[in-house]
Amino acid sequence: xxxxxxxxxxxxxxxxxxxxxxxxxxxxxxxxxxxxxxxxxxxxxxxxxxxxxxxxxxxxxxxxxxxxxxxxxxxxxxxxxxxxxxxxxxxxxxxxxxxxxxxxxxxxxxx
Amino acid sequence: xxxxxxxxxxxxxxxxxxxxxxxxxxxxxxxxxxxxxxxxxxxxxxxxxxxxxxxxxxxxxxxxxxxxxxxxxxxxxxxxxxxxxxxxxxxxxxxxxxxxxxxxxxxxxxxxxxx
Numbered sequence: 001x002x003x004x005x006x007x008x009x010x011x012x013x014x015x016x017x018x019x020x021x022x023x024x025x026x027x028x029x030x031x032x033x034x035x036x037x038x039x040x041x042x043x044x045x046x047x048x049x050x051x052x053x054x055x056x057x058x059x060x061x062x063x064x065x066x067x068x069x070x071x072x073x074x075x076x077x078x079x080x081x082x083x084x085x086x087x088x089x090x091x092x093x094x095x096x097x098x099x100x101x102x103x104x105x106x107x108x109x110x111x
Numbered sequence: 112x113x114x115x116x117x118x119x120x121x122x123x124x125x126x127x128x129x130x131x132x133x134x135x136x137x138x139x140x141x142x143x144x145x146x147x148x149x150x151x152x153x154x155x156x157x158x159x160x161x162x163x164x165x166x167x168x169x170x171x172x173x174x175x176x177x178x179x180x181x182x183x184x185x186x187x188x189x190x191x192x193x194x195x196x197x198x199x200x201x202x203x204x205x206x207x208x209x210x211x212x213x214x215x216x217x218x219x220x221x222x223x224x225x226x
Contacts, residue, residue: 034214038152043115043201043217086152090215099215101154 002027002093006102014110019076021105023089026070033065033072034099036088044088048074079109114138117202117218124192125226131178132187132221134202141207143185144215145177148199160185161207189223197225 003026013019025033032051036044048063050056050072055064060077076083089102115136124130136143142161146154158177159166165177174190189196199222203215 041219043203043219044154044215045217046214049214088152088154098156098159104152106152 002030002091002100004089004091004100004102006087006089006105008105009103010106010108012108012110013079015079015081017079017109019079019083019107019109021074021076021087021089021107023072023074023091023102024070025072025089025091025100027091027093028067028070030067030091030093032092033063034090034092035061035063035074036090036101038086038088038104040085047087076107079107081109081111083107084109115202115204115216115218117200117221119221120219121222121224123224123226126194127191130189130192130223132200132202132223134185134187134218136183136202136204136216136218138204138216140204140216141182142205143179143182144203144205145185145187146201146203146217148201148220150198154201157187158185192223192225194225197223199223 005024007022034049035047037047038044048061050063050065062075065072086104088104090099118133144159145157148154157171176188178186199220201220202218205215206213
């Protein structure tokens with residue numbers, strides 16, 4: 001079974017700073033990696049995904065995937081108080097496989 | 112925009128009672144799921160279901176059972192709740208198939224407290 005570990009457990013940054021979240025997984029053949037955002041009292045919502053080695057940028061979000069080191073990171077540029085949420089990393093082991101989730105990183109952006 | 116609807120939002124009950132949670136999706140997806148989220152935010156899949164196949168996570172106790180009337184609805188029944196069942200139960204849906212882009216769409220969850 002795919003193992004997904006996230007760090008740090010919590011992260012506090014000032015408004016306008018870069019937030020960097022990390023995720024490691026156990027299988028280099030994993031097909032896709034997703035980042036989800038979860039606000040209190042809400043379900044997780046998909047933010048961004050990556051399938052190939054390298055990086056992907058969408059707005060203020062950038063994801064870096066390094067399959068050799070089994071590592072993926074999410075960077076949020078110009079962090080806003082509204083970005084405060086739990087961020088979940090999810091890995092799909094095969095095209096038809098289920099998503100395996102990490103335990104999340106609690107991000108707090110201080111105004 | 113919410114497209115996966117769960118009821119109730121909260122439920123408080125006593126050990127040994129039976130509870131049932133409802134989930135409906137309006138996305139036209141073929142596959143639905145139930146996840147359990149513990150107090151540390153860890154999500155564990157309990158069931159995945161489409162109109163052809165039910166896949167059960169083997170660690171799920173037998174007192175849990177999914178119930179589906181059609182592909183837009185997947186309810187969860189717990190026959191005799193235990194204190195360790197206290198958690199948030201999240202329903203999700205996705206398209207079926209091999210596309211890597213298939214992601215999950217979640218409802219807001221049902222928070223269960225067992226006294």
